[in-house]
Amino acid sequence: MSAMLIADWCPLGNDTYFRKFEIYSMAWQNEINMENLSVAVGAYGGPVALIRDRKKFVKVQGIGKPIISIYSASGNNISSIIWSSGQIIQLGWSSTEDLLCVQDDGSVLIYDMFGTHQHTFSMGQEAQDTKVIEAKTFASVNGTGLAVLTTTSFRIFLVNNVKNQNWAVISEDRQTRVLVAKDRELYVLKQSEQHALPVVPDFSEPISSIVEMAVSQNNRHVALFASNGILWIGSADLKKRYCEFDTKCPSQPKQLVWCGTEAKRSHRADEYIRLVKNELDDAVKQCIEAAGYEFDTTNQKMLIRAAQFGKGFIPDLNPDSYVKMCRLLRVLNAVRDHKIGIPLTYTQLHHLTIQVLLDRLVLRRHYYLAIQIAKYLKLPYNEGSSRILAHWACYKVKQTQLDREQVARDIADKLGYAPGVSYSEIAMKAADCGRKQLAIKLMDYEPKASLQVPLLLRLGEDRPALVKAIESGDTDLVYTVLLHLRENMPLGEFQMAVRNYPVAQALYLKYCRDHNRETLRDIYVQEDDFNAQAAFFIQESYDPKNTMSKEASLSAAQESYKKGRNEFSASLCEEQLKLLRYQKTLEEKFHREFVGRSLHDTVYFLLLLHEVKLADKLRTEYRVTDRRYWWLRIQSLAELGDWIELEKFSKSKKSPIGMEPFVDVALKYESKYEAQKYLPKVRDELKVKYYVKAGLxxxxxxxxxxxxxxxxxxxxxxxxxxxxxxxxxxxxxxxxxxxxxx
Incomplete structure (x- = not known):
């Protein structure tokens, strides 16, 4: 058995082994002749893009335009693109499985795997003028990078991220280097150097030239193929040689590509058998690990069963790694299936992560399998099932041939109110596809008004947006709708629309009070709300920024109250007008500020000026009560320090407010002696309190x-x-x- 398991392993140098085995029998069978095609393969079991090799003469049938055919890794056709743009120099795939089509004018057109154009960018004017002759994609910390070689002076231009093009002669990322081979010599281009730096790889035998180079996906290793068939594999800085292998193939290979970096980690089954004798714990762990590297399900089962048998003899062994590997193997075998066509290795899955694998299944529209994997691995709803269903729904709304009512029902039935699902995002996708009515229908299922309202406004559904905002009870949301309507509707139409919604009307009036008082007055006039108009004029009369005179504002308020048949308020305005006119005469007479003071303050100010007769006159005219007047008289005399007059006033007649205020003002102005004059006359029930207050x-x-x-x-x-x-x-x-x- 052990001999059979290791029979397909071949040595690569002294210490490293590799094996070559068929994963799929390609579904295209004899339809594709690889000799006449240029091939671009996506990393991590990604799709395959084929196009006619522009360097070869091939008999063309049908239309003369080039066709880019896109297949899964198992050879199932995904899509085709009839090329009608410029001459393609190179095809490549990004880390997000977008197809990069590099033209000789430096333009890069990006498509998804279903042939839908995403966007286009240029490698710069100089690349366009001098023409591109070769291009290479590479993985960088920023994403997928692209480098192009031009005809004039063989200048190299590159971007470190095709999603965010930032091109330069040499990458601005100091970790990015360009490796160039010329005959037997190698040169490294760095940003920090003015000239190319020569490097010498450690070949054991002399070579005449290096004809092919390939960099590993993790950018740590490089493979060089010499013209005499020698394959050299070493570190990316070319300082360390891992191995050197004579392929005995002097002709130049069509392509030199890394399919992984784990060849040196592969184990032979007979090694596990020898380990079992003394190291049962390690043997079990290595059986579990080895199962992960196997593609053949029979070998997987054999290794897992061996691990299961062995762990039964180790009572303290943690079973988590065993359970996790069983789960991951089931996932790997599912995506490796010929119909799915993603031949991921265990190492690639570990690097890619389950989340990205689910994204790739979603990208290929294998929604059901993605959901089953998410459930099987018990991923949180937000990261698993809900997120996948949301992607499915976004795809569903793009199917314009389907009935919108049916689509909305299907989406609601599938998604329900699963956590993490946003109907607003799905509705936005529908809106972007021109399916406005479907978007509106989907918004009915969105539970959050804060997400409903903005999209309804974007779709032009202003009144439904206002209703939703009012129903939510969120005043900020109502204000958002009101301001949007105010900016996008004629004023009259807007005001007529808002008046039908009392809550919105009240909030808009509040907004106008704070920010636009002229509009507020116009609304009151439009609504024939005379009391509100009068209140507006009264408030305006006290506003220092008021352009009208105070008297004019009060007169306008009086007229508004009369129109509203509010005689009492109108009479108050009339009295205030009389007071205002009287205050103006006082200002002219005493050259002091009286206008703007209340009746109470006006009387008090006159008393402070010793104008007792004028104060009495004003008191009589405006029917100021005895209690209030006595308070004002007592306070003014105390403030003036006129204690003799205060004592006379206390004896003038019986105080309507008692003797307590006399004590209070005396103590307020720290005259305990004066306070003692009035203490005996304080009411009996308050005497103790006031004697204590006086400190007696x-x-x-x-x-x-x-x-x-x-x-x-x-x-x-x-x-x-x-x-x-x-x-x-x-x-x-x-x-x-x-x-x-x-």
Whole structure:
């Protein structure tokens, strides 16, 4: 058995082995003659692009235009492109499986594997003028790069990422180098050097020229093929030789391509058998690992069963690696199937990741298999099933021949409200394909109004967008719609539309109050809302930026109230106008600012100016109450410090507000002496409080004791200064006496 397992392994040098085996019998059978074609193969089991070799004379049947045929790795036809552009120099594939078609004028046309044009870019004016004679794609940290060689002076132009073209004579990425062979000599072009640097690979035998070169996918290794059939494999810097192999094939190969970098890691079955004797743990692990490198399912089963048998004798062995490998092998075998045609190796899958593999299945429209793999590997919905279904839905909406109602139902039935699915993105795809009604239908399934509304606006569905925004309760969203409508509709039409939605109308009015008051007034006029118009004019009268006079604004407010039959408010406006006119006369007389003050402040200001008669007149005319007037009189006299006049005023007649305000103002202006004049006249129920307020704790305690109010006495005790021991003892004695009586 072991001899059969290692029979197809061949030595490459001294320590490295490789094997060559057929994965597929290509589906195209005898239809394709590779001798007459140029071939570009995508990495990691990617698609194959074929085009007639421009350097060979081939009999052409049918149309004379070149045809690019795209196949899966198993030879199943995916699509064809009838080429009607310039002369193709080279085909290549990007890391995202886009086909790069390089023309002799430096233009690069990019297609997906189904022949749909994505976009075009140029390698620059100089490349266009001097013509391209050769091109190479390469993998870089930025993505897929492209280098072209021109006819004049053999200048090289490159971009490090075909998705983001940033071309230069030498790449701006300092890790990118160009390797050029001329006869037996090799040169390296670097950005930091003005001239090419010669390098000498370590060939064991003399060679006349290097005819082919190939760089590995990870950019770490390089293979050189010499004219005498010697194959040299070593590090990318050419300083280390891995092996040298005489192919005994002196003719130049059609292509020299790396299919992987793991040849040196391959194991022979007899090595595992020898290991089992002493190292059972390692043997089990290596059986599991070796199964991953096998394409033949029979060998996979044999190695997995061997590992399963061996791990039964190791009680502490962690089974995770065994379970994981079984799962990955099932996935690998599924995508290697002839119908799928992605012959990934275990190493490639590890580098590519499951997510990218799912993306590639989605790109090939194998949605069902992608979902089954995601479920089998128990991936989170957002990363697995939901994401794949969203891609399927985006593809579905592009099928313009299908009925929109049926498409919307199918998508809703499949997707439901799965986590991670955004109906707005699917609807946007439908809109991009010109299927507006389908997009609107799909938006009904989108649960988030914040995603619904912007797309509805984009589709011109303004009123449904406004309704959705209002129903969401999100005021910011309503404002978004309102401002969009305001910018894209005539003003009159906009205002008529908004008035049908009370919530939107209220929010728009609020917006106008803050940002556009002229529009606010126009709306009130349009709606015949006289009370709102009057309120607008009143607010305007107090606005320092108001272009109208204060008097004119108040007059306009009065007229609006009259039109609205609000006589009470109209009379208030009339009184305010009278006050305004009176304030103007006061300003002329005293050269002080009166306009803008309230009635209360105007009276108070007159009292401060000792204009008591004018204040009394104003009080009488505007029916200011006695209580308010006494407050103003007391406060003004205290502020002026006219304590004699204040005492006279207190005796003029009975105070309608009591004596407490007199005490308050005296204490406010720190005149304890004046406060003591009024304390005896304070109401009994407030005396203790006011004596404490004045700091007369002993008197307050006596009053509380006389009133037999224990709570008041304890209040005095709590507020009195603890440092005064004599006072504290007196109050404690009074408390004890009053307590004993109760």
């Amino acid at each position: 704790y002993e008197d307050a305690a006596k009053i509380a004791f006389e009133q037999k109010d224990l709570q008041a006495l304890m209040f005095v005790q709590a507020r009195s200064a603890p440092a005064d021991r004599t006072l504290s003892e007196k109050i404690c004695l009074l408390v004890s006496q009053l307590s004993s009586k109760k």
